[in-house]
Amino acid sequence: MAREAVAGRFSEVGVAPDSAFADAVLLVVSELVVNVLRHAPRSPVADVGITVGARHLVVSVADAEPCLPEFEPGATGAGLQLVAELAGEYDGDISAEPAIDHDGKVVLVRFRVPSQAR
Template identity: 85%
Template sequence: MGGHPFRPPWRRGRSAAVIEHVPSPVRRHIVSVPVGPEAVRRARVAVAGRFGEVGVVPGSAFADAVLLVVSELVVNVLRHASRSPVADVGITVGAGQLVISVADAEPHLPSLEPDAMGAGLQLVAELAAEYDGYVSAEPAIDHDGKVVLVRFRMPS
């Protein structure tokens, strides 16, 4: 082969100064929590156990808000998706955002209109808004169910 070292296609002919900064990698952790009396506690413990890896300071106001959101979303699974054997609880961090996701086997999407939300989901929306975030819900991709997502901007 020639004397030129391999250069990825995005670098060929460009100086390093014109290459855009690559965002930090996305870190994602999911735990399946059996739906039942211990579901909320197990979900909170699993999410709190990942705080160090994803840059959340344990015991901070932000950590407390995230854990309260986890609690409320898992309680909603217990109340509204009783046919779900498990709730898949995820914590994802990347691009300055933290996303909590809770998936269940109930395909009915919750109403996210302020007048139609229950007290728990309203609290979740308020907590997300405190950190420039929001709540969304979508059909699950890999099963007949849904995923509720809560996005937060990571505090500096």
């Protein structure tokens, strides 16, 4: 459902749905939602968002687990490592911060939108 919701916004934000960039974004969404299911037992749902501005696309996944993941090399599992690599392929990055409006956290993955994806 999260992948479908994000893919449904691609035309709105100028991303070609059949591009390699779209595939990378959808894989990141999948990996982050799977992480919520595996590692956030206090969180019955994940809130997935997508924003675009200044040639950057940001995927956000919020959950109710307050423990922030570590992103240092060797500290992440295969899923977060893949997410970091995909973001890096598009001059982006991954971070996490405490949620503002609820107990929990938000994982943010930033990508630079390639010109061919628009």
